[in-house]
Amino acid sequence: MELYNNHKGLFLAAAGLFILLTCFVAIGPALTSQNNNAPLPNSKALTALENEGKAVYVAEGCIACHTQQVRNVDMDKVWGERPSVAADYARNTRMDTWRSTALLMGSERTGPDLTNIGKRQPVSDWHLLHLFNPRTVVKESVMPSYEWLFEVKDYPFVEDVTVNVPDEFKKGISGKIVATHKALALVAYLKSLKQTKLPDGKPVPIFLYGQSKTDLNTGTKGTGSAAKPEFDGAALYAANCQSCHQSNGEGLVGAFPPLKGSKVVLDDNPEVQVTIIMEGYNGRVSEGYGVMPAVGTNNNLKPEEVTAIVNHERENWGNNSKKATLAQVKKIIESLKRPAAPVIAKK
Template identity: 75%
Template sequence: MEIYNDHKKLFTTALCFFLLLTFFVAIGPAFTSQNNNAPLPGSKPLTNLETEGKAVFIAEGCVACHTQQVRNVDMDKVWGPRPNIAADYANITRTDVWRNTATLMGSERTGPDLTNVGVRQPGDEWHYLHLFNPRSVVKQSIMPSYEWLFDIKDYAWPNDVVVNVPDDFRKGITGKIVASPKLIALVAYLKSLKEVTLPNSTPAPLFLYGKTAADKASATGGGVAAKPEFDGAALYATNCQSCHQENGEGLVGAFPALKGSKVVLDDNPEMQVTIIMKGYNGRISEGYGVMPPVGTNNNLKPEEVAAIVNHERESWGNKSKKVTVADVKKIIASFGKPEAEIAKK
């Protein structure tokens, strides 16, 4: 054919074919994807401070150990109320013409997934302690300390964020441990990581490959009774232990103890259940942070709340009256009623 003998025609034809193929394979789908990729209602773009924090997150290599993707497998239920969808990442935009900040979905889960960490840990205090020394809040943690993100000062200025680190983890530091601007930005970014509720008309993706009742029974070897579905110790470890600690003693100056707590030892579980579901700020004057509504944030069922409450009431030397699922349901149901109506009961 003549075209093979004319390098100009051959080059022009090949170039046109390449450009046409590029449009159909890359450019066209990209435009289609962009036009059909809207953020979820209720999602918010990062603020300037949170954007700075994301840069710190990238610079410190956090993505090497932490993912930001709740997969649609049963084992990922602990990281978020639903599997992630493409719209969860629609607010992520380029930093500038030269840099594209990736979704930071990650591929390694050496540490916990951070998709919903802003809901699991909404308080500044926990994040500051965790970054200063992860073992101070999670005894088994293998995460390195990020002490270089803190400043040590003899005197703190009024605008300084002073971190109350327990004496056992201060490593001989006698001055004030103050959060640096980089650290404040990083914590702001971590707190911004929250799964947005899907619109009512949108079906949530399912978690797959969960164990059936038959699987759970067979896993025990047949003759041994299966472990209760709602394991209070496991639920406590997942939802409460990072602050109140495995031994229930909390951290002095940061998180109150449950061991010997008047709330836990009270035969009336109303206050204990209310704190789990609605949070608590009654001990700020003592230096403790605000407790988030763990039960509400983590979508805990009444059966799960009852299991946690009973675990706290029978552990660490505590001996208090057990609660039933009916008790928990009654207390939760009372949240929507006027105080005067509740007082009559």
């Protein structure tokens, strides 16, 4: 053929074939994938600080022990409100010009899944304590300490974020423990990890396989739709409150206040206690305690679940106060939907 003797024609034919194949094999599928997996309407792009934290997350190898995928199996209900979908990862793009997309879904779950950690644990103080020494908040944790993300100062600056570490975990440190910029960025990234609600009209994926024994997120016992719902206060407390207030109700000195012997818990009127669970609390910031998030609202707790938590706190660790009734709790929650003055109380 004459084409083989014409080097210019041969080159143009080869180049044209290459471009055509590239369009069919690479560019076309990429555009289709991009259009089919657009970010969810209510999702938000990471801020500059959160992007820095994502880089720290990658650099510190957090993916080795933590996943970011809620599977469609019943056991994953504790990690998210629904199974993950492809659109959840649409914003996970190239980190910068030189680094490719970080694959953060993970395959090992030595530690808990982090898909919804921003809603499960929205308190910066908790995350900073956990990073400095995980055993301060979770005694059984096998996670290593990330002490190099902190520094010690005798006289912190006003803008410095100090971490109130219990004395038993300070390892002889006499100064103030201050979070570095890397630590703050990492915490900002972790707090940004929240499942986005699917648009109205879109089918919500279901969790497969029946529920058995006790669901740690709701405390519901039984199997199948015919099971009678019983709300387990201990399981609900463990899922929603224990990470800060601890299993013994004693909290952490200088970080999270105790519920054992708390005036709020011992009060026969549960109004303040329920209000704090539903709306959060900042009345003890001056004492060094962090701001408590609105756990009940953030976790969509039902009145029955709030009642179970309230009564668990009232009946344990030596507390012996009057049990709250479901009717009382419902009335208090309903009243909170109307504008009211902030509650000021001390634990």
